Amino acid sequence: MTAFLRVTQAIIGREFLRFVHQRERFIAALVRPVVWLLIFAAGFRAALGLSIIPPYQTNITYETYIVPGLCAMVLLFNGMQSSLSLVYDREMGSMRLLLTSPFPRWWLLICRLIGATLISILQVYTFLAIAAAAGIVLPAWGYVAVLPSLFLSGLMLGAIGLLLSSLIKQLENFAGVMNFVIFPMFFLSSALYPLWHMTESSPLLGYICGLNPFTHAVELIRFSLYLQVNWGALLWVAGSTVVFCALALWGYDPARGLMKRKT
């Protein structure tokens, strides 16, 4: 058991070291949501009317509405970027070091996933601090209550990234998939506009948004920030986490998975 803890500590520790050594990545990951919050939201709020929908009990500004979506955006980009580093790792060889450890492969990959998720959460809290400094203050306990939702959503998005990294052979291909995964996931969700808005414009798109696991991650985070539990979103995100983790581990299984095509 001690050895399992040691390997967990080492893999998560390495993720933190990598994070410390790549400060520019940290700043880049923060610039994106901050730009959306301070610039995009300023231009967009006039065009988009918001009604009072749960978990909000009063009229809110558009900036306040998109904060949970931007938190999820940080998790989404980090989950994908962490997987990008997996593809890079594999090309560079250090993934081989991990995969040839005598510990169970599923455990090694889960440890890496947890490490990457913790780094993402650190970035989300930094973003929330910047948002608070810009005047978008959320309920005080909401900052604590959101932690489990961030963790679960981060795991889910990281698992999607892990699955993608097992499917992708070259770094160049990954860039293409990022465009086909990140942007549709982000825009076909409730991150920037409530679902009823989307459904009003196109019932089909509204339906697709409802199926998008990212939508449920956004809603889970939104409700947690206001000290409420959106049980439907929680179930959806938890279920998706299990499914994507299982698929990702299958993707990295040397006997059955897709690694077979590319070593």
Place this chain on the structure above:
Amino acid sequence: MTHGLTVENLSFRYGAKTVLDDVSFTVQNGRFCALLGPNGAGKSTLIALLTRLLVSSQGTISVAGHDLRREPRKALGKLGIVFQQSTLDLSLSVRQNLAYFAALQGIPKTEVPGRIDVALDRLDMRKRADEKARVLNGGHRRRTELARALLHDPQVLLLDEPTVGLDAAARQGITEHVHDLITTGLCVLWATHLTDEVRDEDDLLVLDQGRILHRGLAGQSRGDHTLQDWFLSLTGTSA
């Protein structure tokens, strides 16, 4: 003391293409076995199978007496690996790289500093322990990887073209050092396409187009020819 590495009837396909075809061989403890083959012979696929990055349903692999399919953890724990591509984290120091590996191998924390010192001393790398891997030259990086591969006292050492990209002096240094290691009882499989890395007393396996073309002692195999000429005539290709 006969365990070492045993491969029996191993085959592997990528789709319809057969990459390895009924490969069988044994490397005893205390022996240096050169796996010689031209580019595309299937050496890297064989190494991937031996390290469980790939798994084949046909054939068996046994490392230090442990079947890789049935007891993967025990088998991998007895295996030291130096991959063709560098697997060092360049942003970490030599010592941090080794400590990370020690954790991946489950070495108790109290033993780690001592083992790292011994491993680095063995490769004359102790004075560089706190340097970032990024600032090391190619030869020192390889030595670090070799020190790391020996950290958990493996019984079998696999090296996949470990001298690629090194200058002549570094290449000779690594080759000699690994030859010296077999006196400790270590079983070494050294994949290469460079015949000058093989000594007459080494075991030799020639792999070409996924099949073992020849096995024997290198000196006896080459007879009066140079190993290079013998190899070229056997495979009908340039090494």
